[in-house]
Amino acid sequence: xxxxxxxxxxxxxxxxxxxxxxxxxxxxxxxxxxxxxxxxxxxxxxxxxxxxxxxxxxxxxxxxxxxxxxxxxxxxxxxxxxxxxxxxxxxxxxxxxxxxxxxxxxxxxxxxxxxxxxxxxxxxxxxxxxxxxxxxxxxxxxxxx
Amino acid sequence: xxxxxxxxxxxxxxxxxxxxxxxxxxxxxxxxxxxxxxxxxxxxxxxxxxxxxxxxxxxxxxxxxxxxxxxxxxxxxxxxxxxxxxxxxxxxxxxxxxxxxxxxxxxxxxxxxxxxxxxxxxxxxxxxxxxxxxxxxxxxxxxxx
Numbered sequence: 538x539x540x541x542x543x544x545x546x547x548x549x550x551x552x553x554x555x556x557x558x559x560x561x562x563x564x565x566x567x568x569x570x571x572x573x574x575x576x577x578x579x580x581x582x583x584x585x586x587x588x589x590x591x592x593x594x595x596x597x598x599x600x601x602x603x604x605x606x607x608x609x610x611x612x613x614x615x616x617x618x619x620x621x622x623x624x625x626x627x628x629x630x631x632x633x634x635x636x637x638x639x640x641x642x643x644x645x646x647x648x649x650x651x652x653x654x655x656x657x658x659x660x661x662x663x664x665x666x667x668x669x670x671x672x673x674x675x676x677x678x679x680x681x682x
Numbered sequence: 683x684x685x686x687x688x689x690x691x692x693x694x695x696x697x698x699x700x701x702x703x704x705x706x707x708x709x710x711x712x713x714x715x716x717x718x719x720x721x722x723x724x725x726x727x728x729x730x731x732x733x734x735x736x737x738x739x740x741x742x743x744x745x746x747x748x749x750x751x752x753x754x755x756x757x758x759x760x761x762x763x764x765x766x767x768x769x770x771x772x773x774x775x776x777x778x779x780x781x782x783x784x785x786x787x788x789x790x791x792x793x794x795x796x797x798x799x800x801x802x803x804x805x806x807x808x809x810x811x812x813x814x815x816x817x818x819x820x821x822x823x824x825x826x827x
Contacts, residue, residue, distance in 0.1 A: 582738055583747045583770035584729065593727055602728045617794060618766035625728035625763065639799065646799035647792040649762060654784065654791035 540564055540610040541634060541666045547574040547587060548612045548673055554579060558673045561587035561611040563595045563604070570607065571595040587611060588619040592626050603627040612670040614641030614663065620649040624657045631661040634670030685709055685755040686779060686811045692719040692732060693757045693818055699724060703818045706732035706756040708740045708749070715752065716740040732756060733764040737771050748772040757815035759786030759808065765794040769802045776806040779815030 538546075540562050547560025551574025563571040573590035577583060588611050596602055608630040615623060615633065620642040623631060633643070642649045643661060650658035683691075685707050692705025696719025708716040718735035722728060733756050741747050753775040760768060760778065765787040768776060776788070783790045788806060795803035 577747050581741045581745050581747050583741065584734060584738065584767050585747075589729060593729060596726045596728065600726050602722050602726050602730075616766060617792070617797075617799065618763050618770065621761060621763035621766070622729050640801075642799065647762070647794065647797055649792065652762075652792055654762065654787065656785075 540569070540608075541612070541632060543569060543572060544587075544610045544612050544634070545666060545669055545673070547572055548670065551575045551587070552673060552677050558677050559587045559611065559613045561591045561609060563591040564608045564610065565595065565599070565604070565606060570598060584618060586616065586619050588615050589622055592622055592628070596626065605629060608632065609659075610665075612666070613637050613674065614643050614645065616640045617642040617647055617649060620647075621655075623659060624649065624655050627657050628659045631659040632665055633661070633663050634666045635674065636663060636667075685714070685753075686757070686777060688714060688717060689732075689755045689757050689779070690811060690814055690818070692717055693815065694719075696720045696732070697818060697822050703822050704732045704756065704758045706736045706754060708736040709753045709755065710740065710744075710749070710751060715743060729763065731761065731764050733760050734767055737767055737773070741771065750774060753777065754804075755810075757811070758782050758819065759788050759790065761785045762787040762792055762794060765792075766800075768804060769794065769800050772802050773804045776804040777810055778806070778808050779811045780819065781808060781812075 552558030571591040571594035614637040697703030716736040716739035
C-alpha cells in the first residue's frame, strides 16, 4: 500500500477512537518505522499529534534525536508545534495530504520552514490523497456537531 | 524559593547532565505540580524540552489535556514547538527569564501568541532572573567550544 494510504488507515483508526482523524507514518529505508494516529484525548497529552508520536517512536527506535534519512507522511498539514519538531528532528522529506488553513504551519500560518528561526527545513510536498484526507476530517466534524 | 529559582535549579541540573541548561516548573494552586530540565539527549527525543516535559507530566497528573489554571515558569523564551504546546494546553500565565533571539517564538521569531492560527494565548511576562538564566547558557556554550 502506498505510504499515504497507510497514514490514512491510521487517521481512520484515530477517528474511530473519537480522536481528530489525522494519521502519520515515518519511513526509513523504504520501510515504515513508526505509525500513529492522534492520541491527544487517550493520552491526555496536548502534544499527542500523529507526527509527534511517530517522530518520538522513531527516535527511540533509532536511539537518536535526529532522523536525517527519514521521510514523514501525514494526512494533514502539520501545525506549528509539529512543524517545529519535524525541523528539530531533521526529517528529510515531508508529504502531507490536506492543507489546514486554520492551524497549519507549512503553507499556512507561520510558514515555519521559511522562517529565520527555522534551522532545518525538509523538502515538502502537499496534496497526495488530499480529498480522502479532507473528507475524513469533514465527516468527523460534521458528525460531532 | 521563588518559582523561577526552582526553574533555574532544573536548568543547572540539565547542564550538569550535558543538556542545554533550560529548566521549567509548572505551578497549580501555588504549588509545583511538575518540574523538569531539558532531556533531549538522554531521552533521544527532539521534543524533550523542559516546557514540553512539565506540560506532559502535569496533564498526566491532572488527567486532562488542558491546564487552564496552571502557570509555567521557564528559564528561556519558549521555542516555536513549545509556544504552540503552551497554547494547546491553555496555560494561564507564562513567565520566562532570558530571551532567545535565535530560537524563541514569543517575543522573537514567529511570535506565535500574536498569530491568527494561535487560538489561546497565555498572559506572558519576561525578564525574571534574566541574567542568571542567560549566564548559565553562555557558560554552557562557552565550555563546549
